[in-house]
Amino acid sequence: MTELKRYPEYKDSGVEWLSEIPSAWSVCAFGRFARFRNGADYSSVEVADGGYPVYGSGGEFRRASEFLFDGESVLFGRKGTVDRPLHVTxxxxxxxxxxxxxxxxxxxxxxxxxxxxxxxxxxYWLTSTALPSMTQSDLSAAKIPYISIEDQDAIVAFLDRETAEIDAFIADKEELIGLLAERRAAAVDVLLRQDDGKGIRNMIKLGWAFDFLNGDRGSDYPDRRDFVESGVPVTCSTACVDQLVRTQSFVGPVEVRWHHRWWRYGLGRERSIAATRSGYSIRGWNDTRGCC
Structure with a gap:
C-alpha cells in the first residue's frame, strides 16, 4: 500500500468512534447534506428482462420496470443486514x-x-429487537468529516486505487486456489484409479495403497479428570471435541478427541487417516489431528 503522510496537526473530533482528525477538518451531522428516502416493495414492477436494477443489501438481485431515483446515491440497510452500504449510480x-x-x-x-x-x-445504533434495524434519525445524526470537495476527491481517488489493487490480488489468489483444487483432485484421481487396458478407469482397492491397523480402546481409557494441555493425537468415531488426557498406556500426555459413546485411541502416526470400523462408518479424519 502507498505510504500515507500524516497531517501536521490533529485534534479530538469530539466523536467517540471517530477519534482524532486533522486540525483543519471539521465534522457535521450527515443529515445536514443528505436526505433519506424509503425503498418500496418491487413485486408490482418486477420484470424478467430489461428495466432497472433492484437493490437489496447484497446488491442487485432483480429488475424493475420503474425506478425510484435517478442519480448517484449511497444505500443503507433499514432492517436485517444494516452494515453493508452500497454506492450506486x-x-x-x-x-x-x-x-x-x-x-x-x-x-x-x-x-x-x-x-x-x-x-x-x-x-452502536441498532435497536434492541430480534431483527436489527436502523432509523433515519440515527443515520442522519451520524457525524461525517466535513472537508473540501478537492480533499474528498483526493481521498476517494486514493482509496479507489488501493482497494482496486487489493481486489485484484484477492481475485488472483482465488483463481490460484481454484487451480490448485483442480490439481489436487486430479492427483487423487490418478492415485485411486487405474486403466484396465480397455480405456475403462476403475476404482482401485484401498488395500493396494494403505495398511489398516486396529485402534485400541484399552482397559484404562481416560475420563475427564485426566485432561492435560498437549500430547499424542487420539481419535473417536463421531462428532469430535478436542481434549487432552494422561493415561497409563502412553508415556507422557495423550491428546484425545472424545465422545460420550466410546473412545478410540489413535496410532500416533503423522499423515494418517482414521476411519471407524463400526458405528459412524462414513466419518473419518486426516492426520489424526483434524476431524472432518
Whole structure:
C-alpha cells in the first residue's frame, strides 16, 4: 500500500468512534447534506428482462420496470443486514428494507460518503429487537468529516486505487486456489484409479495403497479428570471435541478427541487417516489431528 503522510496537526473530533482528525477538518451531522428516502416493495414492477436494477443489501438481485431515483446515491440497510452500504449510480429501485439517499453534491462526494459509511459503528445504533434495524434519525445524526470537495476527491481517488489493487490480488489468489483444487483432485484421481487396458478407469482397492491397523480402546481409557494441555493425537468415531488426557498406556500426555459413546485411541502416526470400523462408518479424519 502507498505510504500515507500524516497531517501536521490533529485534534479530538469530539466523536467517540471517530477519534482524532486533522486540525483543519471539521465534522457535521450527515443529515445536514443528505436526505433519506424509503425503498418500496418491487413485486408490482418486477420484470424478467430489461428495466432497472433492484437493490437489496447484497446488491442487485432483480429488475424493475420503474425506478425510484435517478442519480448517484449511497444505500443503507433499514432492517436485517444494516452494515453493508452500497454506492450506486443511474436509475434504480431499492427494496423496502433499505434507504437510498439524496446527497447535496456541492458539499459531499457520494463516493466519499460510501467509504465513510463502511466504517460506521452500526452496532452502536441498532435497536434492541430480534431483527436489527436502523432509523433515519440515527443515520442522519451520524457525524461525517466535513472537508473540501478537492480533499474528498483526493481521498476517494486514493482509496479507489488501493482497494482496486487489493481486489485484484484477492481475485488472483482465488483463481490460484481454484487451480490448485483442480490439481489436487486430479492427483487423487490418478492415485485411486487405474486403466484396465480397455480405456475403462476403475476404482482401485484401498488395500493396494494403505495398511489398516486396529485402534485400541484399552482397559484404562481416560475420563475427564485426566485432561492435560498437549500430547499424542487420539481419535473417536463421531462428532469430535478436542481434549487432552494422561493415561497409563502412553508415556507422557495423550491428546484425545472424545465422545460420550466410546473412545478410540489413535496410532500416533503423522499423515494418517482414521476411519471407524463400526458405528459412524462414513466419518473419518486426516492426520489424526483434524476431524472432518
Amino acid at each position: 443511474g436509475r434504480f429501485w431499492t427494496v423496502d428494507t433499505m434507504y437510498y439517499t439524496e446527497i447535496a453534491t456541492r458539499h459531499l462526494v457520494p463516493r466519499f460518503v460510501y467509504y465513510w459509511a463502511t466504517q460506521l459503528p452500526y452496532s
